[in-house]
Amino acid sequence: MQRELLFDSATWLVWLAPFIGVLAAGLTKRRDPAIEGQRVLRHDKAAILEHWAHGIGTAVLLVSGIVLGVWFLPALAGSGESVRGWMDVHFVAVAIFLFGTFYYAANTLLAMKRFREHLPTKNAVEYTKRHYGLLLGFKKFTMPPERKYFESEKMAYILALASTVVIIVTGLLKVLAHSLDVPAAMMAVVTPAHDIATIAMLAFFLAHVFFAAVLPMSWPVLRSMFTGYVDLEYAKHEHAGWLSELGYKEPKAETPADETAA
Template sequence: MPWFDQAPWLVALAPFLGLFLSAFTKRKDPFLAGDRVYRHDAPARISHWAHAVGTTVCLVSGIVLGLRFTPAFVDDGPAAVLWQNAHFVAAVVFLFGTFYYLGNTIVSHWRLREHLPTKNVVSYTIRHYSLLIGIKKFTMPPEDKYFESEKAAYVMAVVTAVLLVVSGLFKAAAHVFLALPDGLMNVMFWIHDIAAALMLVFLVAHVFFAVIAPFSWKTFPSMFTGWMPLGEAEKEHRGWLERLQAEHDERGEDERTLEGAAKTAADEPTRIVAPAGGAPGAQGR
């Protein structure tokens, strides 16, 4: 019996758990430390890898089971149930990661801005990839924490994830407890499968540019450790690094000011205040 039929409540629990945990999550801003830069804090890495693993397994299992426009690679039976179970577990992980990220974004809403494209998205993306393939006539302005090309891909990933979540929840509800019109469900199946195909394109491109391509090898480990080399940040994310450096210098100045004030207070002579009392020889009644 497929696990989805045994524990459909996990589909509802995963989003709730992601949102619930995000309410108690403490985020850590990027900072400089010697020859390293702290780029991704633990919550960012958790949501990233939960989403990444869930997405990858969902795509593989979904393709094996067959999409609206592709054949199935397994027949009904134990093999199909095995892949259905893999799809179910991956969907639960995907939902947790997605809603954990959503909750963190709601709590730390200012972090969303660093992911959103700017008006320079087209020109910067053209320049960036032209330089990567060796076209030297372009110059690259200082990039932020994320490349403009990454920001554009982020929007695509978010839209695709929303389509997958909404259509997937419709499919789950119809399977478990809700009778929905066949026409509506046909639309949901098509939306789900088309969104899956788009997510596959995004995933392949993301893995190539973020993992396989040699220019990503110094940055990619930051998704495991949180840290990236200072030299790589200077080379690829100079705009972001300049802002971090300014914040670092400002914090240092504030700390020196506080230390100076504390030292001054410690060196100041202690005042001795004479106790109040009556005149000499005075007698109380």
């Protein structure tokens, strides 16, 4: 006798995870970015939690989804108990992913400025061209006054947001199919849509890991995802526009005493 899948025996957890995320957001006291001496608070504890819950959930979902086989890839897990094991891994990742995503979404709805700061501005193309032109060594470019998030990150955010919405909607319908009779015609659309959104999310995720963790230039920001802080000097060079929003003003150089006397 085969053991029951978690998707069948613990379906309630899939519906509970979003509720817990929303409830946790309502109980969370947020901190806004602030300059504190020679460092700048970039991410409060809530931002760190939602980032890693969503990120770890996404990573495990992608790995387990690929192993189980998506729309146009053969399953790597084989069949039988191996597949059931990977299905349970996928289930646990779903719960973590939904908690992190709904925790972020509820936090965002409670303070829409956190959503707006992720959206591209009219400077998106120009700033991205200057930023990466400078990284590639073209001396004619200067570092644009980027805000908290680079304009290139903001454009990628749109892809991630769209993919996440499709994955959640289609994924919940797939879970629903474990307990209710969902029309075959609907599932014929839901399944490939889920897989295509997964491929888009995979592309975003790999690019995000490369630019946010692999490249040395991104290590200060990566570190802030654990500590919450970036150095003031780093922020002055990479995020001048953001520092300006925080009210930072460069201290005036002191005039030497002998020059004053003269």
